[in-house]
Amino acid sequence: MTSNFNRRQALALGAGAMTAAVFGASSSPALAKNDAEEAIKKFTGGKTPVLGKIKLDLPEIAENGNTVPMTVTVESPMTEQSHVTDVLIVADENPRSGVVTFHFSPASGVAEANTRIRLAATQDVIAVAKMNDGSVFIASKQVKVTIGGCGG
């Protein structure tokens, strides 16, 4: 089964098998239909993200794609020396991949935020976190959507 070739190629260079496995395991057979990969690349400045540090909390099955609760937490001491600066969230099969970008600082105390998002169909929600030292992390979670929520 071919799945997410573009993403696999992009991520294979850095963290290699581990990162590719994240997408391979959870993604649908189709290639990303939207600009998710470009959005991630733009956010990381072309840097390859490493799997880990991010906890992406989403339901396994969303009954209503119009409002899916999501909590993202990034492990970090959130000190001046070491903290999360931004977290990008994209959905790989929504009409537009962008969901939200959170901006944190040491004043945030923890790199954690919760909101409710729209998902058009079953897909991967991907979180990419940038740290103040330039390191970048990634995680993804598949959400099965029964009733799509993009108004289409």
Place this chain on the structure above:
Amino acid sequence: MAVKPRIKLDKKEAKKGDLVEVKALVSHVMENGLRRDASGNVVPRKILNKFTCTVAGKQVFAADFETAISANPYIQFKFKAQESGPVVLTWTDDDGSTIVGEETITVT
């Protein structure tokens, strides 16, 4: 029609260094620009695209919302209590207008 956000801090008084949790909800259609009305015309996009929270004038958290944020956007986050002062939450609409809500935190 004035839109008043609903804001809840999990504590009104905190010791310095404590984490304060903020929950906020604001009424907004968050029109994503993909929906069609009864005549088949696309309803234009109109969302709140930016959210910021400052405490005693200093930004503690911000978010850029895209069209995939649900209607009546809900946001929950934390900040580290450093100094007493106003907790100001601001949402900015695509059209430049803003919705502002304010609470106070007392830090001992």
